[in-house]
Amino acid sequence: MTSAASPEVPVLVRHEWCKGCGICIAMCPKKVLEAAPDGKATVARPEDCIKCETCEIMCPDFAIRVVGGRSKGVAEGKGDVAGARA
Amino acid sequence: MAVPVDNYLRNQFMPHMWCPGCGHGIVLGAVLRAIGRLDLPKDEVCIVSGIGCASRAPGYLDFNTVHTTHGRALAFATGIKLARPDLHVIVLTGDGDASAIGGNHLIHAARRNMGITTVMFNNSIYGMTNGQYSPMTPKGRYASTAPYGNVERNFDMCELVKAAGGNYVARATTAHARQLSNYVEHAIQTQGFAFVEAVTQCPTYFGRRNKMGTPVDMIEWFRKNSVNAAAAAKLGPEELDGKIVVGEFYRGDAPEYTQVYEEVIKRAKEAAAR
Ligand SMILES: Cc1ncc(C[n+]2csc(CCOP(=O)(O)OP(=O)(O)O)c2C)c(N)n1
Ligand code: SF4
Ligand code: SF4
Ligand code: SF4
Ligand SMILES: [Mg+2]
Numbered sequence: 001m002t003s004a005a006s007p008e009v010p011v012l013v014r015h016e017w018c019k020g021c022g023i024c025i026a027m028c029p030k031k032v033l034e035a036a037p038d039g040k041a042t043v044a045r046p047e048d049c050i051k052c053e054t055c056e057i058m059c060p061d062f063a064i065r066v067v068g069g070r071s072k073g074v075a076e077g078k079g080d081v082a083g084a085r086a
Numbered sequence: 087m088a089v090p091v092d093n094y095l096r097n098q099f100m101p102h103m104w105c106p107g108c109g110h111g112i113v114l115g116a117v118l119r120a121i122g123r124l125d126l127p128k129d130e131v132c133i134v135s136g137i138g139c140a141s142r143a144p145g146y147l148d149f150n151t152v153h154t155t156h157g158r159a160l161a162f163a164t165g166i167k168l169a170r171p172d173l174h175v176i177v178l179t180g181d182g183d184a185s186a187i188g189g190n191h192l193i194h195a196a197r198r199n200m201g202i203t204t205v206m207f208n209n210s211i212y213g214m215t216n217g218q219y220s221p222m223t224p225k226g227r228y229a230s231t232a233p234y235g236n237v238e239r240n241f242d243m244c245e246l247v248k249a250a251g252g253n254y255v256a257r258a259t260t261a262h263a264r265q266l267s268n269y270v271e272h273a274i275q276t277q278g279f280a281f282v283e284a285v286t287q288c289p290t291y292f293g294r295r296n297k298m299g300t301p302v303d304m305i306e307w308f309r310k311n312s313v314n315a316a317a318a319a320k321l322g323p324e325e326l327d328g329k330i331v332v333g334e335f336y337r338g339d340a341p342e343y344t345q346v347y348e349e350v351i352k353r354a355k356e357a358a359a360r
Binding site: 021 | 091095100101102104105107108109110111115116267301305
């Protein structure tokens, strides 16, 4: 199952690929993501998302997509994860 | 979505076989985003690997892909590049695959300056075979074959490839996934041999043996213990002990092998025509 994407929910989690490692949850600078009871990532506070794409870049399982990510810097490989968290 | 990595995955084989939190997927994502930014046509990319967890990567990728034998990815890649110099040949390899059994191939691919991009997934361990130490395991670290701590010094692979004659050398960790992707992009654009060391976490064997905690803890450890090349230049060996130096270390402009070899083909043809 994949959570629906909409302007209000800009982050998609591909549930069947997610292994519940918690990396996206820890790395999100806005605490948008949470672990569901099964340990997999779920979008808890979509309204806080700044579309920085850190979750997508850091997910080892290709299980997250940020729809309409605004960060050109990320697309160009600029900046680091530490920077995005600051 | 910045770069459509979905385009490059063989979705029918996903989810991949790597453990939860294994850094190999982060490194692979960095490689795919670099290919995406360069907008390389799939048919013009050939991904070659050896054996190991890291070397399983090409199986999930929708390019020309070759999964070869342990340590020999660069030998196969050299043949592919000679037969098809027009291809972007990219080797995805582990630290064991590249620095132990395949060390000689790496040295000579760099010496010949083959037009190949090599990304070494360095998790400091033989992941696939349950955690033996590799030539990249730092001194003092634990492994199934070093239960009292590893006494050997590890290679500095970036220094080695530079000394052997490569044209591009860089290192980053999974805590620097964006820079890592940038470096892979620069590597692919390099004429000649290009080497990127991607320091990555194996939570299952290296992490557990060395009590490094969760995958998140391991990424945080990389971030806290990394020093960029400019800052490292001002530090002494003691201050750098146990640190990971990240950055782009070298860019050379030595001629690429297949271009030099064109001359040999020309001379041979002229001789045959005489
Ligand atoms: C000729 C040969 N020798 C040994 C092996 C056993 N073997 C398989 S993978 C591997 C090491 C892999 O380590 P690395 O390249 O670091 O990859 P990782 O699994 O850590 O990603 C070894 C020794 C083999 N498959 N073939
Ligand atoms: S795009 Fe950035 S803010 Fe939005 S969920 Fe992902 S990491 Fe958090
Ligand atoms: S990083 Fe990926 S695999 Fe890990 S919990 Fe988040 S979505 Fe799932
Ligand atoms: S054993 Fe280690 S390297 Fe292999 S998939 Fe698991 S975490 Fe990754
Ligand atoms: Mg390894």
